[in-house]
Amino acid sequence: MKTSWTPIRHTAIVLALCGAFASAAFAGGQAAAPAKPNASADKGAATDTAPANATLRPGDDFFTWANGGWLSKTDIPADRSSWGAMASLAEETNQRIVKLIEDAGKDKGANSEARKVGDYFAAYMNEGAIEARGMAPLKPQLDRIAAIKDKPGLVRALGDSLRADVDPLNNTDFFTENVFGLWVAQGLHDTARNMPYLLQGGLGMPDRAYYLDSSERMAGLRTQYQKHIATMLKLAGYSKTENDADARAAKVFALEVDIANGHASRADSADVLKADNTWTLKDFTANAPGLDWNAFFKAAQLGDQDKFIVWHPSAMKGTAALVERIDLATWKDYLAFHRINQMAGVLPKAFVDARFDFYGKALTGTPQQSLRWKRALGATNEAMDEAVGKMYVAKYFPAENKARLQQMVANIVDAFGKRVDKLDWMAPATRAQAKEKLKTLYVGVGYPDKWKSYAALKVVPNDAFGNAVRAEQFHYKEEIAKLHHKPERTEWAMPPQLVNAVNLPLQNALNFPAAILQPPFFDPKAPDAANYGSIGAIIGHEISHSFDDQGSQFDAQGRLRDWWTKEDMEHFKAASSKLVAQYNAYKPFPDLAVNGQLTLSENLADLAGLAAAYDAYRASGGKNANAQGDQAGDRAFFIGYASSWRNKAREAAERRGILTDGHAPPQYRTATVRNLDAWYKAFDVQPGQALYLPPDQRVRVW
Structure with a gap:
């Protein structure tokens, strides 16, 4: 899943990733924000949970109840179409990366990869040179x-x-x-x-x-x-x-x-x-x-x-x-x-502004264009993503974090496997194939096993336009070259500095970039409950994609093949159709409802992933975890999940997402908790509350 994060090519809009956890969060186009908007509100997985309305109950609107304090005091930055936990984390990450890149530009090794990164960024930042050349490069x-x-x-x-x-x-x-x-x-x-x-x-x-x-x-x-x-x-x-x-x-x-x-x-x-x-x-x-x-x-x-x-x-x-x-x-x-x-991003300001007027203001309702350094960072990430990622990982991703996340992944894969073992509707032959997928699953944590080389990419100081064209050609040749080589299961689809995660069905593989493995999604100092509810649910989400309505069509080798019995598939589709109906009933606007079929893959992954993460948390033996059920720990788990979805969007952007995005709006993704029995016990959710579902109407797939 290679997508474009900068206005140089085709996105002045941040693209959402189906099969991935959420929206890409590089600093390109409208994908960045002012330096410190409500930064403190995004530090911890379970902070600012006091509801804006003291009479609101968790069973009425769990998203607002859990995120009420954050929602009430947070404004969407002027250069953003939306703002939330992922965007805030991306902003902090981007500021770290910019400092690394600026330092790289001072590297005296003319042919070093770091120097190329610095030169690419500096050339994009040199608006004077771009204005002076005008239309000549194009x-x-x-x-x-x-x-x-x-x-x-x-x-x-x-x-x-x-x-x-x-x-x-x-x-x-x-x-x-x-x-x-x-x-x-x-x-x-x-x-x-x-x-x-x-x-x-x-x-x-x-x-x-x-x-x-x-x-x-x-x-x-x-x-x-x-x-x-x-x-x-x-x-x-x-x-x-x-x-x-x-x-x-x-x-x-x-x-x-x-x-x-x-x-x-x-x-x-x-x-x-x-x-x-x-x-x-x-x-x-x-x-x-x-x-x-x-x-x-x-x-x-x-x-x-x-x-x-x-x-x-x-x-x-x-x-x-x-x-x-x-x-x-x-x-x-x-x-x-x-x-x-x-090519507007590397042309004179008149072109940049004209493009933003449509793709920013008109299409997503974003009133203000992001600062130049943020667009420059997006362009550099696009051109030399893993070169930037290598610099980021060396500075900001400790080995102990990788080891701890790998253990969490193993725990959640094990929990998902045990859920498969307990499915009374699944035939032995289908179960064996499902377990084989889990057994052969490649899970990349933090960064790729093998880094890309940018030796063939020519970067010229103060030639932003030429650099963009050469990077475009470099990447195309890179992709064409793959046609003459065998597939690599361990190839990454996301660079380490991207705040996101992804399941790759053809590779039977998962990528968890380093940038998402930090607060508020993963905090080494936080209780296990909060971490399993936030990053654990993300891990479970990506594992579950291997078994959603799309991933279930691929076998352990990534081959499109029907490995289900007829009866098992009919049961799976029937259970899935209930989730489609559940999401079709959500109406963010009077004239526009969530598309339950379009968002089915993500909704299935949210539900199954959260359930597997909960099981893994219970089995982990960590702080606040015990088999008998600890209400405080369970509450922290579910609040951690809801906190990871805190987000606000402009109406134009949300409408666009409902029409084109495979992900439901965050408040409805949070609402999947209504399908888990443990959530009802943790918050004493009773009939008559808006999210309450009778046990026989709770969707249970995996």
Whole structure:
């Protein structure tokens, strides 16, 4: 699951990660915050739990009850669309990293990796040099687009623009401005070979719904986006007359509407079985006519590949037809706009501000752009993520923390295995396969076993634009090279400095980056109860992804295979459907409900992960843990869980998340406690309280 964290490429918006614990928290675009907003409120896993309303009971609204003090005194920083425990921790981590990077820039070893990191950051920070160069760095790229004379030239340009930055198993937000997205990973059925996956792309807004939804709000965003296209074209000199850029923008927008019409829905994108389509080169010609696929793949450096996994067949067919049908001038303007838009972060301030006006203010309701150093850090993290991570780990991740977390992981894996053993509905054959998945699970804690090399990446001081282009090309070549090597189960999908965690179904692996292994999620000084409720639930969440509605389709080797008996799968689906119904009933806004099907994978992982973490806490023998049940310890466990979800979001951002994110809003993720019997005992939750469920209505899957 490789996703983009900076405005250099396609995200001025922080992307949420399905299959991962929560939103990526690098300092890029809107992913950062002012230096010290309510910092004290995020230090401990069980602090600020006094409810704002003294009459509120845990059984009425556990999220607000547990986080009331924090909610009442916390404001969302002006440069953020949301703010919470993860964002606050990311902010503290980012400030540490910036100091490390600034020091690295003073390294006299000209070819050292640390010096490259420092030079990349410093070049991005040098706004004077960027302003002085103006459009000059981008002009050669725009000239190449302008020089396209015919459709064969267009096809070559589309192929050349392909980038590898989307993982469909860990990112339901297929937001890539390039006409298609590429993912390189182990084959769905062939575990010995890496395969190229092609996915839908080509949109400047987050999802097809933004183009096709008839609501007044979406219509307004479409109007603002079309104006944004025109603004970018005007800034780049694409305006021969007063109305020329507006007319050209209208055609570009209309093309994107046509592209969106061919896109799969969110639900279909999350269905791996619908994505299991292996095409040969002949299949592309037969199934998606209108585009010279041989020429496209050759330009994309994929000419030696004989098979592709096509995740979104309808998008391939629809976009290929548009290449043939839509006039060349419109396609050239489309390519020019998207290249300008992608590179805005390393262009003069007018471009930066114009991009933020739409992606920040209009799309997520964020009133203020993040400071330059935060965007520079996001760009540096994107370009040299593990090089930065290596510096961070050496300074801030003690060996004893890794050892303690590894023990917690072992305890929770064991607890999950014991829950599998106790399932009276699971057939022996299915149980044996489930236990094999747990036995062979790779769990990475803190940082990768093997670090990436950036020796081939050229970084030039004071050349922010050139550095961004070279980093983009470096990463693409890095991904293409995987097609000539066998898959590596221990390869990490997240760098150590990212506040997040992830399950990788094809690798049967988990990553827990070092940055999330600190307060408020893990505190070496805190009672076991609080740690198991916070980081323990995160660990359980990621383990559980191996057995959710998506992960359960992959076996111990990461092969897409049905290893369930028919009866077991029917039981699993029936239990899961109850969780879908439970979440469908939540309505954050009168006109918008949570999508229980879209969020099912995450909701299953939250529920099963919390249950396994609770069992592990009870079995650990740690402070406040005993088999008879300690109410104080149990309360601390559940409060630790709720505290990890404290979060506030602007309405525009929350609405976007409900439409496009595989995660439910935090208050409803917290509410999964209503399915655990121990929560009722810990807080004396009684019938008549809003979250109360009779025992026979509590969802029990694992």
